[in-house]
Amino acid sequence: MSTAVFSDVISCPAGSAPAVQDCALEASGLSIGYPLGRGGGWKTVHSRVDFVLRRGELTSLIGLNGAGKSTLLRTLCGFQPALSGTVRVLGKELQEYSSHELALTVGVVLTERTGAGGLTVRELVALGRQPHTGFFGRLGERDREVVSEAMSAVGIGHKAESYVSELSDGERQRAMIAKALAQECPVIVLDEPTAFLDVASRIETMSLLHDTARRQGKAVLLSTHDIDNALIFSDRLLLLPAGEGCGTDAPVVSGSPEDLVLDGSLKAFFGRRGMNFDVRSGQLSTGVSGPKVGVDGDSLTARWMANALARNGFTPVLPAEGIPCVRCLSPTCIEVSDPLSATPVTVSCISQAVMSVISRQS
């Protein structure tokens, strides 16, 4: 199998930074919305969206339900027009693309169920070659090679002759990603690719997409609600705040996940919905905070101690004067102290420590 099958490959080993980070898609002053029922007219969801997608990068679009993630993705794929502003793909405006050119430039993976159960995985992936083939869609030698490469790239080559209906949800998602790869587009857009997947498939899919972006130099944009994996696998996050209809008019923020965590952007983003983003664990919790309890000691035990305390209505913080403290010496040796009594109590597991903190509280 030749390595040069993908025409737009920018060769670089996995894990290293891509050789070129040129801009694949650029939205500037973009205004997006959807048509309003029978009265006509359009409802604007966002009026100033600016961001850039780079080759070799995985970008995750994050926003709560109703923020307009799908509307934005549909606009970028050319399924619906932008209300104003421009989307430039590879330096050319989206409207100037013919439908055939666009099919060669932006590949999509959607959430909707397909009627492709009666096709084999190979036939499904081969549909991605349609923009490259002739009137009857007959596959040439190179087309077949690209299809095989795409299937092995997503690790579904062993199921090539299975029917799509026989696949698990995760495998189906992989097959659709292979279809997008076979299309050989420099930009790939995926609408919630991990939505219906179990935990393991989510991680596999995100990892696959990140690798794909790196290895093949593609600009990959996906929308997701899975903050944890987005923080782990994305090269760039795109935070889409609730739209104009919701009374806020915050701009779209983009940047690397780590920068957005440390500069408080993520905390501010979720804070608007009353959610608390913990900059240490990278996890979300409801904004309600209970009595503070100090936690320190062995980092593994302390991490799960904090989890147990938070669930029981406490707010775990670093130890301080005047609040109860839990010192985790080891998973089986935990000291609980409080400012009123001088001697700490030693317990042998987290659940006992929680009981002890609760009893001291009352």
Place this chain on the structure above:
Amino acid sequence: MARKSVRDSKTRRIYLVLLPLLALLAAGNLFYGAVPIPPGEVLDILFGGGGDNPAWRIILTGSRLPQAVTALLAGAALAVSGLLLQTLFRNPLAGPSILGISDGANLGVALVMLACGGVAGSFGGYMATVAGAMAGAFAILAVIVFFSRRVGSNVMLLIIGIMVGYLVSSCISILNYYASADKVRQFVMWGMGDFSAVSSAQLPFFSAAACIGLVWALLLVKPLNALLLGEKYAANLGVNVWAARIHVLVCTGLMTAVVTAFCGPVSFIGLAVPHIARLLLGTSDHRTLVPATALSGSCIALACNMLTVIPGTGMLLPLNAVTPLFGAPVIIYVIVNRKSIQYFN
């Protein structure tokens, strides 16, 4: 690659079965009929001989031969229409008769027959019937397209199609009520379905129209395959979805209207045959599915046409009394087994 070649050879085997079967059934239609004719005489007449009995020659060349050609083409056209509609609406239970398209053609014919004076066998009369059927079929297609934009769910669209069919039927009942008994009888007979209504003189027109529809359908295989993934995916693969939809609907409307105008509203072939073809081939790929559906449709129409002859009596059953005998069990089988049939999932 092993299973791929298995699949290819399976496809080839199915053609190897279907083509001889088609020839066999076509021959059966020529040799077997209400009037017994010795096989030797049939061969003699077919190869240009005069035959012992001039009546036999008239029966063969004027009735059985055009009837076999009609059944062959009508079966293929109806089956392919059904396949196209099932793919377009992404609903395995779509078909010309279910979506009300046949009813539309029916109403057009009823208007011509009952209101405008009927078809007295003249070529012009038949053309009026065809025009009526086309107008009716396309009117219903337009209604279905209109609703398909408003109603997202295919099941809902199917129900709308059935309701439109009822509305059209009630219009036909009203027309019947005011028409003379003679015309009503003529219309009712037409409504029972019949492959024998195409005369040798009309056969070229009928064949040309059916063949145009079938070739047209073959030219649509690439967008049809893309449409299996849904309209958005198809659009992303560079398919002009709007144009593809119009092509599919006009092609379907043409075939359904022509067949309905000449043969009456033939039931079940459009609905059931695409399922038979998909189950036989084990694929939804239209490049093999369209030809296989056309062949299966021809075979089944020819078989049904033979079954209308009650052996030994010289009596004929209406075509629409025979087609449900094969069609309804197929649909029931498909629905009962839908969980294990790939193309449903």
